[in-house]
Amino acid sequence: MTSTTADRATSASVFVVPDYDTLCDLVTNRIAALVHDKPNAVLGLATGSTPLGVYDRLARRHAGDGLDFSQVTCFNLDEYYPMDANSPHSYHHFMQENLFSRINCPRWFVPDGQPRGEAEIAHACRDYEARIAASGGIDLQLLGIGRSGHIGFNEPGSPPDSRTRLVTLHAMTRQDAADSFGGLGNVPRQAVSMGIGTILDAREIVMMASGAAKASIVQSAWTEDVADHVPASWVRLHPNARLCLDTDAASLLPHENR
Numbered sequence: 001m002t003s004t005t006a007d008r009a010t011s012a013s014v015f016v017v018p019d020y021d022t023l024c025d026l027v028t029n030r031i032a033a034l035v036h037d038k039p040n041a042v043l044g045l046a047t048g049s050t051p052l053g054v055y056d057r058l059a060r061r062h063a064g065d066g067l068d069f070s071q072v073t074c075f076n077l078d079e080y081y082p083m084d085a086n087s088p089h090s091y092h093h094f095m096q097e098n099l100f101s102r103i104n105c106p107r108w109f110v111p112d113g114q115p116r117g118e119a120e121i122a123h124a125c126r127d128y129e130a131r132i133a134a135s136g137g138i139d140l141q142l143l144g145i146g147r148s149g150h151i152g153f154n155e156p157g158s159p160p161d162s163r164t165r166l167v168t169l170h171a172m173t174r175q176d177a178a179d180s181f182g183g184l185g186n187v188p189r190q191a192v193s194m195g196i197g198t199i200l201d202a203r204e205i206v207m208m209a210s211g212a213a214k215a216s217i218v219q220s221a222w223t224e225d226v227a228d229h230v231p232a233s234w235v236r237l238h239p240n241a242r243l244c245l246d247t248d249a250a251s252l253l254p255h256e257n258r
């Protein structure tokens with residue numbers, strides 16, 4: 001495997017807040033401000049437990065303050081493969097349950113995990129990229145970070161110019177998903193994910209991490225060389241990116257990196 005590296009330069013800024021609730025307030029405020037200022041904003045969204053508090057707050061802003069998503073378009077980062085969109089394990093289902101059943105956003109897309117041939121998968125991936133481009137490109141991409149350093153399902157080794165494609169999941173990623181699938185054997189080995197290049201094309205990136213379990217990978221991503229063995233490190237080179245952390249996730253980050 002060839003490895004791409006850059007240097008340690010970082011354009012992105014780091015925000016550290018006391019706890020998960022404050023972290024979610026911070027990120028929600030940014031997304032709500034964007035949707036308010038640009039009613040037809042294009043959002044890139046993430047799954048995992050980290051953004052759940054943001055989705056709940058956005059839904060409550062919609063219900064309480066009338067935050068309007070009627071002209072917004074959303075693209076999710078990834079989906080397991082193979083995966084039926086209607087399965088309770090699908091990211092499609094996750095987004096429906098946690099956000100889209102609760103807001104008025106008519107256009108939302110999740111990569112398609114239905115099993116099919118290689119050529120058809122490649123075609124669907126190109127379509128996903130084309131749909132993002134046709135929407136005008138992503139205004140704000142929300143990211144979590146996996147313990148392997150992944151963003152979306154771009155595992156170590158994903159190059160910075162990668163686009164939406166079929167990927168193989170890291171053993172740690174499958175292990176982390178085992179409980180929710182009722183055992184490691186049930187966790188798919190592959191996924192369809194936007195690429196690092198797709199993510200870096202977004203006009204703004206907000207990466208969230210919460211809890212002590214993320215402290216070590218946050219430290220690697222933000223203090224070691226920018227390199228494809230820690231995919232999240234590429235976010236540092238984006239001209240308009242923020243890393244938003246609670247104190248537990250930031251606990252191993254030297255003060256000069258904050």
Ligand code: GLP
Binds near residue numbers: 047
């Ligand atoms: C999954 C998703 C990622 C997410 C990661 C972290 O692997 N594909 O987009 O960032 O989980 O999940 P959590 O927020 O639950 O730690």
